[in-house]
Each structure stands twice: as C-alpha cells, then as structure tokens.
Amino acid sequence: MSSISEGLRAKIRTQANDQCGYCRSLQRYVLGILEIEHIIPKALGGNDDEENLWLACRLCNNYKAAQTHATDPLTNRKVRLYNPRKQNWSQHFEWTNDGSNIIGMIKLYSLYRLK
Ligand SMILES: [Zn+2]
Secondary structure (H helix, E strand, O other): OOOOOHHHHHHHHHHOOOEOOOOOOEHHHOOOOOEEEEOOOHHHOOOOOHHHEEEEOHHHHHHHOOOOEEEOOOOOOEEEOOOOOOOOHHHOEEEOOOOOOEEEOOOHHHHHHHO
16 A cells, blocks of 8 residues: 555646656546656655655656666766656657657757767
8 A cells, every 4th residue: 555645646646737747648648547656766765755756657657667867878878867846848858740759858968978
C-alpha cells in the first residue's frame, strides 16, 4: 500500500495540470490513470515527499523506471534526466513538425562543446 495520501495525490495532479510531466499527454487522452511518479526513484533513495512527486503516464513512468541520468547522444556525457517539477518542458523538448515525436532540444553549450 502506498504511503502517499489521497490529498497529496490530488495536489500533485493539480500542480501537474492533469498531464504527464514528460510527454505532456493530458489525462483525458490517456488510457488509464496518470500515475504519481518519484522524480528520484524510491529504489535510489527517493522519498514520498511532495517535492519528489509528479504525474506521469504509464509509458513514461515505465521507460524512466529507476533512472536519474542518461547519456547525451551528442556529447556522450552522462546527464541528469529532465525534472518536470523544477525545469521548463519547452526549454528542453519540442514536438517534431508532424507532431508524432518529442525531441530533445540541443543546448547552445552542447554545440559549443562539439566544436
Ligand atoms: Zn508520458
């Protein structure tokens, strides 16, 4: 049984505007209920405090799993994953022109380091 109260779940859902913090799918377009996810996974010591919780669809939550970092394919450096509570989605991602995929935006500092 989860130790996250129904009140806190409702608060997180409101803070997240009822949408996945990663793919931004709205609850009304997702089959199943958006899940409360741990930004720092419990498997890595994350807690059930509000600051560590956000809303995610099952696909994003399962894909992220217990990861907190990933390798940047441009720089080959290990980088911290996007934090939907602290970072602005549109500064990190954008939709492809056909609206079928989300892609990470290239940071100016990444371009600079590639030269
Ligand atoms: Zn998602």
